[in-house]
Amino acid sequence: MSFYVEIEKSVDILKKGKNLLYPTDTVWGLGCDAFNIKAIKRICEIKNRSISKSMILLVENMDRLHQLVGNIPSFTKKIILENFVKKEKPITIIYENTNKIASNFFRKDRTLAIRLTHDPFCICLIRKLDKPITSTSANLSGFVTPRSFSEISPFILKKTDYVVNFRREEKANYNSSSIIKIISNQVKILRD
Template structure:
């Protein structure tokens, strides 16, 4: 794992795209503070850049650096969630502008996967994490289902957990600073 983290960090520090195993599905990722890298993700996925992407942080301390205010309900959801849960927060900070949705929100998940946590801690910045598919096509449930177009479109493919199967996308919950809670995806 140490060697894979080192190689992945090299790619991320050069503004390159990675394909990596997350706590949910295989993801296309990049530095969430690098606008040019994020543009490449949208191009590879053939996705309209008005459709927001998720980003991953390593822990609560990192989350606090990238959100103006974390609602109390978010802490409860993070503590009580039994599966990976992405929360959409109001007023993100210190992040690439093209990662922020038109309504000034950002979807962020605290990664629970050991590789992701170690990678993000060493990188010291959030990572974009979007499913490894062309927009509109099914999300691959395993590494073997990822299309050649995606495999060839990234700069580095992490060589870990390729046998992992039947992963599910995270739940998505939107929490407003006004305490409104809305389930987007179960």
């Protein structure tokens, strides 16, 4: 199946409020429209995961990130752009709450985890949907994260509304993104 056909099918699924199993710049992810609470709850049900446990949001560019978090300090921009240009291990950054996303995405300290994705499929998908998407690993909560499509549980495959037919033979270069929080131009590593 071609890249663009899969983008069109995936966007159609997301616009209908359904969920998607898709390749990312780390592992295969379960995702949906980041503004659709019903779809988010469905992903939590599939994973047997608490709705209170936040998910990462993926954005395709700095403009979208700015729409979600407001002003981005130059120190943070530098880290994001260096990582993006060097295509190192993807970095998810924890931002302070701006109340532009549903409350279930926020951690107890009212922060939001967002990653500027390196992945061409995700970039195109988000751009075409014109909204950020959620990203959580395609495994049951508490179980090992699958590094390839072939390792994904049949239960997850069966419960997902649409499984992207693209890059199924690849193995992930990373089993997760790094997660950092930037406070007063100091980087605090939460997950390496």
